Every structure is written in C-alpha cells, then in structure tokens.
Amino acid sequence: MSAFGLSTLHSPNSFSRCIVIMWGLLGSLSGCLGVPQVETPIHQSPQGQVILKTFTDTSVKASHPTVIDLELLQETFRGLRVLEHKELLAALVSGEGQELAVFTEQELQFLAPFIMDALTQATPEEFVWFQLTNQKQPRPSSTSGAMYFSNNLLRLGLNEFHADRRHAKLSSTPSFSPTRLRNWSLGFFPADANRQDRSAPDTFPLQAQIGSVAIALHALHIQ
Helix, strand or coil: CCHHHHHHHCCHHHHHHHHHHHHHHHHHHHHHHCCCCCEEEEEEECCEEEEEEECCCCCCCCCCCCCCCHHHHHHHHHCEEEEEECCHHHHHHHCCCCEEECCCHHHHHHHHHHHHHHHHHCCCCEEEEEEEEECCCCCCEEEEEEEEEECCEEEEEEEEEEEEHHHHHHCCCCCCCCCCCCEEEEEECCHHHECCCCCCCCCCCCCCCCEEEEEEHHHCCCC
C-alpha cells in the first residue's frame, strides 16, 4: 500500500467518517430487522386470550393507559358487524351475503372485562390483542383482532372471524371452489360513530385482514 494510502486511512478525519458509516449501517440493519415485540398476558384460557403487545412501529403511540367504562365497552362490541361479500353469480344463486355481529352476547360479556383491564394497564407503546376460541364446533374456530385508544377514538381491527384454526390465515380470502371460504369486511353500527374514512387507504397499523374501524365513543348513546 502507498504511503498516501496509509496516511489517508489513519487520518483523524477518515477514522471519524468510518465510525459514522459503521453506526449508520448498524442503524439501517436494526431498522430492517424491526423492533422486538414484548407481550404481557392479561388473560389466557381455553375460551380466549387477551394480551398486551408492543407496536413494532415505534412511531405509533396510543393514549394509554385509559379507562373505558365496562358498559360502554360492551355496547361498542355489540355494534361491530361483519358483512359477507359474494360475487354476482353466487349472490344470484344463494342470495346476498350475511351481516353478522362479531361477538355473541356471551363472548362480549367474557371479553369486555379483560379488555377494560388491559387498557388500564397499557402504556403508549402497547396495544391490546385478543382471540376468542369456539371449541363446540366440529372444527375449533377463532375470532381475533387488536385495538388501541388514540385521539379519542377506539381503533379496532379484525384479523379473523370464525376462522377454522387450521386455515386461520385464509379466513378472509375469497375462493371460487364449492367449499368457498368467506370474504368478510368489518363495519360498525351506528355508522355515524365510525370515523374510519372508507375512501382512504386503511391506515390501521396492525394486522387486520378483514378490516378496521375507528369508533368515536362519545357518539354512542348509552342509556
């Protein structure tokens, strides 16, 4: 190596630039690998699970901890709906798609207290993940999703709805086979309490294959 090369390599300015480049590469690598997710169980049983998880996107912050009245939370869950979408031919043969409540009364009575507890414990870096399991069907099925409170809105995304647990990832994928898996979308009633902009891309930062809603709790009229 030439004397010029050696002097350049060992000059203070070159050494400083190398350090900066190395830190930049490490920062880029950690960004590619993502932030490790921390999980804090709130409830786990054969009937279902409620777990606090940290956002993998560190730019997302929730208004946590927060206290939501149990009755208000239950009424919110009662308003969640899934709509089955059918192709034109299928609709002509078997009728329009169904609109169903996401939770049965028994499910929401079970789930709401644990969700309320989770929201009071959550930090701004955490969201609430839930899963309900139905063991009574011939094949066990599950309903799962996530939620967090931010800017006076309860933001909830649904990932599975009565999905066969052996094919959970396909729960909302359309298929044209005779055993066609259902293709669902998520809605809320009353509609005027849903602040999700349907004309804009879904900005819910968590996995929500079926869809998401942003519910203004103050717009719900609890007697």
